[in-house]
Amino acid sequence: MGQPALGILTLYLNESKALEERSVYEKMIAAGKRLGMTVFVFTPQDVDDENDQINAMFFQPETKKWSRRLVRFPNLIYDRCRIQKSYRFQQLLSFRKRYSHLQFLNRPLRNKWTVYRTLSKVSSIRPYLPVTRLYQSPEDVQFMLNRFSTLYLKPINGTGGRGILRIERGRDGKLLLQGRNHSRTIVQPRLISKNGLASALAHWDKHGDRYIVQQGLNIKLPDGRVHDYRMLVQKNGSGQWEVTGCAGRIGLHRSITSNLHGGGEAATMNSLLRRWIGNEGEIRRIRATAENFGVAVARHLEESYDALCELALDLAIDRNGRIWLIEVNPKPSREVFKLAGERDVYRKAIIRPIEYGLWLYHQK
Structure with a gap:
């Protein structure tokens, strides 16, 4: 019997067939070779439906070169496709529907609003969630501003900090608007009156996205920069959820x-907590609580939806040491650990989907 095969499903970024995470895929393919699993990369465009073949991309660690080869469908599929507004994403949706019977390590997670509603029904998770409301009109923002001095308006399907607007209510009643547009560019802050809110929101929503309105949190460091924490929770080689790392x-x-793609910088969790909390005993308590919480969220979302193998939780920790779940990302990057100097965690984050895939293959 040959080696089991894992196909990494992704999308091309443009017509030159560029891959966003090529260096990560190279490391995963090399890890698969060491562990006894054939790993290749493909997109829906590479699939020949009539002949049940894939014109797959292979990487040779020894020569550092990529090549293509026609192969049969893999035993397991690791879906790394993020939402994009293109015909390529429509091809992906068709692929998922046509080949839903295949063994996927991870199925799509729902949007931010649906995930929030799912988690808010769990009494042990609810205290960690900022108050969140589906945006349907400017009245939803006004309602939330009556409760909170700071709000975030977020696309329900957005990633990487795109299209996020922060609204701060001043003591004089004026509103300060700051944000990042859909290209992640920082938008010049501006003050508006309450009466100008509806017009400002209409201008922000010109892409036709759906949004949530979320309670803002005090996460500004003394120098005015915002900070948060990225926790990676993955299935291990025994099929169990485990926290791989948090930075x-x-x-x-x-x-x-704080998104790294938007120019943010990474730090170890402990070093950042020392700047923010200071007390070592409190830091240990926060870390332990956060890790237990991360595993609980992963377990519940998998029970609620379908197969998952990893999730990133974006966490905020306020001045009182309270943990908040900002959002959940089902297609997490690993780069934060490398940039924070935690190379062992980075390597583990890359290898774990392979180890879990091997375990799942032998279980089946």
Whole structure:
């Protein structure tokens, strides 16, 4: 019997057939070779439906070169496709529907609003969730501003900090708007009156996205930069959920988000908590609570939806040491650990889907 095969399903970024995470895929293919699993990369465009073949991309670690080869469908599929507004994403949806009977390590997770509603029904998880409301009209923002001085308006399907608007209510009643547009560019802050809110929101929503309105949290460091934490929870080689690592992210000056793609920087969780909390005993308590919480969220979402193999939880920790779940990302990047200097965690994050895939293959 030959080696089991894992196909990494992704999308091309443009017509030159560029791959966003090529260096990560190279490391995964090399890891698969060491562990006894054939790993290749493909997109829906590479699938020949009539002949049940894939014109797959293979990487040779020894020569550092990529090549293509016609292969049969893999035993397991690891779906890395993120939402994009293109015909390629429509091809992906067709592929998922046509080949839903195949063994996927991870199925699509729902949007931010649906995930929030799912988690808010769990009494042990609810206290960790910022108050969130589906945006349907400017009245939803006004209603939330009556409760909270800071709000975030977020696309329900957005990633990487795109299209996020922060609204802060000043003591004089004026509203400060700051954000990042859909290209992640920082938008110049501006003050508006309450009466100008509806017009400002209509201008922000020109892409026709659906949004949520979320309670803002006090996560500004003394220098004014916002910070949060990226926790990676993955299935291990025994099929169990486990926290692989958690690292801090610090946003650019004047940025309302901490995303690394938007220019943020990474730090170890402990070093950032020492700047924010200080007390070592409290830091240990926060870390333990966060890890237990992360595993609980992963288990519940898998029970509620379908197969998952990893999730990233974006966490905020306020001045009182309270943990908040900002959002859940089903297609997490690993780069934060490398940038924070945690190379062992970075390597583990890359290898774990292979180890879990091997376990799942032998179970089946």
